[in-house]
Amino acid sequence: MSDKVDAVTPRDEDGVRRSVEHMAMMLADMGFPRMPSRVLMTMMSAEDTSLTAGDLAERLGVSAAAISGAVRYLMQMGFVVREPAPGSRRDRYRLPDQPWYGVTTAKRGFYGQFSDEADVVIEAAGGAATLAGERMVDMRDFFRFVEERVGGAMQRWQEQRPPRS
Template sequence: MSGERTGRHEYADEIGLYFEGYGLPRIPGRILGWLLVCEPPHQTAEELAEELDISRGSVSMAMKMLSANKAVVRHAVPGSRRTHWRLRPGFWLDEAAEKARQAREWIKQTERGLELLADAPPESRRRLEEANEMYTFLAEQYGRIETLWHEQRKQ
């Protein structure tokens, strides 16, 4: 690792543990955490490996995952032939849009279950009704987030 461990390194580790707590791999979380606080805001795979004390192979696998999830993009640096990575602008708002899409998918699933239990007693349907109500609420709220976000950013 280059130099001494800093609060930024500890922060990257915390984000890695946060990821892991949700059943995701720790290394992509550490890289995401680092890209949130590093300077410059774009890093090569070599820099990521050195700063986070991880292998180049781990960086490569993590970048594939983060790229597939559209969290990071390649960044061209004049004069450099190496690939630099940075957080993708707009990623956080897109995360909310993805949550809205997932909520709408769950609504479809709960509606299918409610159709399946159409003749069942109310107590048998209650679990699905509760899930349907919750995801309907979430889909509506996530749908409002983009508008609210843009309004807030204007202020």
């Protein structure tokens, strides 16, 4: 999963760490848990294809327990895959191919389910003519719009995505 690195420009580890922390903070500000954000961005910026919990703890200056909870969360979300390390009792964690695409595709079904459930609330609230019904119709229509657009965007992404070596 490693892209070719410009051999002329040396890696700026301090710059990478600062940017990783900044991106993790941005994700946290959007509601993504802080430690999983830090772990995810650390893995995204690593030249290694996989890291152990110890590697991650060392890079982030945190305890193994903090890493354990973060990778468990990331695995549930589909951002990280756990694999056994051959000849060791430790696990290694890696990013799946196209993690952003995979997670977005997997979560896309939520929009339709949420929209369908909104129909139930609209009916139970007395219909679309009520204030609650009107709000729910607006929300339902938004999520249906997003579901439709996400599907098209995902298809266009696969069509235009440059091949990886």
